[in-house]
Amino acid sequence: MDKVFVGIDVSKDRLDVHVQPSGEAFVVARDEDGIRALIDRLGAAPPALVVLEATGGLQVKAAGALAAAGLPVAVVNPRQVRDFARATGQLAKTDRLDARLIALFAAAVQPQPRPLPDEAAELLRALIARRRELIELRVAERNRLRQGASAWVQRDLERSIAALTKRIEAIDVEIENHVKGSPIWHVQEDLLRTVPGVGKTVSRTLIAELPELGKLTRRQIAALVGVAPFARDSGIFRGRRMITGGRPGVRAMLYMAAVSATRCNPIISAMYKRLIAAGKPAKVALTACMRKLLVILNAIARDQRPWHHA
Secondary structure: OOOOEEEEEEOOOEEEEEEEOOOOEEEEEOOHHHHHHHHHHHHOOOOOEEEEEOOOOOOHHHHHHHHHOOOOEEEEOHHHHHHHHHHOOOOOOOHHHHHHHHHHHHHHHOOOOOOOOOHHHHHHHHHHHHHHHHHHHHHHHHHHHOOOOOHHHHHHHHHHHHHHHHHHHHHHHHHHHHHHOOHHHHHHHHHHOOOOOOOHHHHHHHHHHOOOOOOOOHHHHHHHHOOOOEOOEEOOEEOOOEOOOOOHHHHHHHHHHHHHHHHHOHHHHHHHHHHHHOOOOHHHHHHHHHHHHHHHHHHHHHHOOOOOOO
């Protein structure tokens, strides 16, 4: 029998569903009753894979319910589906067509289902993301303050910066309590922080946004985060290796950790100096250090052993 693949296009109020290879298509509401009806309908003939796009959190409820019902679920980056659409000449876009495209993508690519975060992990991820947003807002306000605005505007900017700082401090307390409330996360954070250059913010971002840490090979984890260089060669042409895709929030934290590690981590510091001495640009050297640091952290999470440098 042919394997069954299901594509689901998620919007604010509804889920457009397409089933391959039968071509069956239907719509359910994106609420508890609609999702329960979807599970009952798919459970009658369990599919090989159900694929949804990551759509700013709208997919969480449906994906979690489907996974809890024992269905194999993969949440994929929308860019992958868009690239697949362009490659197959699918240029038209409606919710119904998008669901069909996702189902075709599921059948052709068959992305690997991964365990979805539970409610506690989802909350931690949301807190980390919100903290990042508040910091970006504070940086923007500080930049405006440096532009030399009028006295009234400067006072208003200072009040805004002070308020944002208080909100960041409050969310830091919430994250602290959340992590310490989980024995597993608490141990994981302590292990990761044994690596020189890795602090609270980096370790908690990894726990929240990279649950695959310690479960993949070094090449897989580097590609997942987006710090693995990809070749751009054709014939005799040799293009510059570049990193792309991945998880930008994790990559940004790794960059900051790598900058710190070049000063205090003997392995990363030696690697950075060696690459600079070989004529590599600073950003290229730092990217290599990010990858090395990630590999070290992956091994620590896998072996559950703290950092040790002979």
